[in-house]
Every structure is written in C-alpha cells, then in structure tokens.
Amino acid sequence: MVGDEVFVTLAHDRTGRLVAKLAGERELAPLTFAAPESWRNQTTLGWVTKTLQIGSFVLIDGGVIGFGAYGFIPAVERTRALRLGERVEARVSFIREDGRVNLAMTPLKQVGRMLDADRILAFLQERPRGAMPYSDETPSDIIKQRFGISKAAFKRALGKLMRDRLIRQEGSWTYLVEQPGESQQTGETARGSESGDERSSAD
The missing domain is CATH 2.40.50.140 (Nucleic acid-binding proteins)
Incomplete structure (x- = not known):
C-alpha cells in the first residue's frame, strides 16, 4: 500500500x-x-x-x-x-x-481498563432497560466479536464498573445500576404529567 x-x-x-x-x-x-x-x-x-x-x-x-x-x-x-x-x-x-x-499496540492496562469501561457503559446506556446479555460467563470469542477486546480486558472493565457501583450482574446478564436522583427525577416527571392531566380534566 x-x-x-x-x-x-x-x-x-x-x-x-x-x-x-x-x-x-x-x-x-x-x-x-x-x-x-x-x-x-x-x-x-x-x-x-x-x-x-x-x-x-x-x-x-x-x-x-x-x-x-x-x-x-x-x-x-x-x-x-x-x-x-x-x-x-x-x-x-x-x-x-x-x-x-x-x-x-494495546494501551497500558489501567488506561485500557478505563477506556473499555467507558465503552461498555455507553453501550449499556443505549440498550433497552440498560441491560445486555454479556457477563463474566460470556465466551471470549463472542466478547472479541462484539467489543473488540479480550475476555480478560472485558472482565477488568466490568470489575471497574462494579466497584464504581455503576453496574450489577445477574447470571449471564449485566444491568445498569439506577443512580441516586434518577428515580426521584422520574417520579417528578410522572407527577408533573399527572398534574397536567388533572388540569386538562378540570378545563
């Protein structure tokens, strides 16, 4: 070339x-x-x-x-x-x-762990219900095909996210952990919608 x-x-x-x-x-x-x-x-x-x-x-x-x-x-x-x-x-x-x-060609483990963790977190945030069918139990070839990293790097990234309390695992699935304030914000949005509905009914 x-x-x-x-x-x-x-x-x-x-x-x-x-x-x-x-x-x-x-x-x-x-x-x-x-x-x-x-x-x-x-x-x-x-x-x-x-x-x-x-x-x-x-x-x-x-x-x-x-x-x-x-x-x-x-x-x-x-x-x-x-x-x-x-x-x-x-x-x-x-x-x-x-x-x-x-x-x-790979970055230092600590740098790579942060980059991989950010990539996985962004992936989860785009998924329905913040869930993905990948975990520590997922075969290495599937991890490589889906995320382009080794299973060891994938597990290091998941470990960082779990230590930061951003994700949790259940069986072969990984889920986003609801952060403080998110549920309250959701509740306020719901209450706002209910108030709007009540005003519409009154009108």
Missing part, C-alpha cells in the same frame, strides 16, 4: 542483473542499537519486517540516527492484523537484556 516501506539487500545474479532481496533479521539486526531504559512504556513508530501467527517483527524508527532497536509484537498484543512494510505505532512494554524490545 501507499506509504509502506520494505528493506532489501542488493546483489547481482549470474547474468549480472541487479536483484533486490527482502532483508531479514540477520541483515537488519546489526544495523540497530540497544533500546535505552527510558523507552519503557513510551510510544514509538516502526516498520513491520516480518509478520507471523505468533506475532510481528518491527524495526523501530531511530529518527536522525537511522534504524532504532529491533522489536517484536506478540499476537496477543496486536489489535489487528499487520502487513509487511506497514508503518505501525506501538508501545514499548518490555526491554530485553540484549537491547531488543517487546511492543504492544
């Missing part, structure tokens, strides 16, 4: 023609440097040099220096499929002893 970049090595074939061959870890690793400790939990940019089912290898952009450190995004830390040559933004989650890094 436009904007993608792949790294290659150049050589001549037997006939003397210039041939480009995709550069791999063996060619790229010697050109990188060890990631400093200050990179931990920092967001960085890089190019996907190889992508597999278990994860994707990334060459981090070193800015004016050139190539940065060599990194790896485990499959569980990918939020979507990545393609070769794609420029990707990820967070440095771990710095290895050899200077390479583990990367994550």
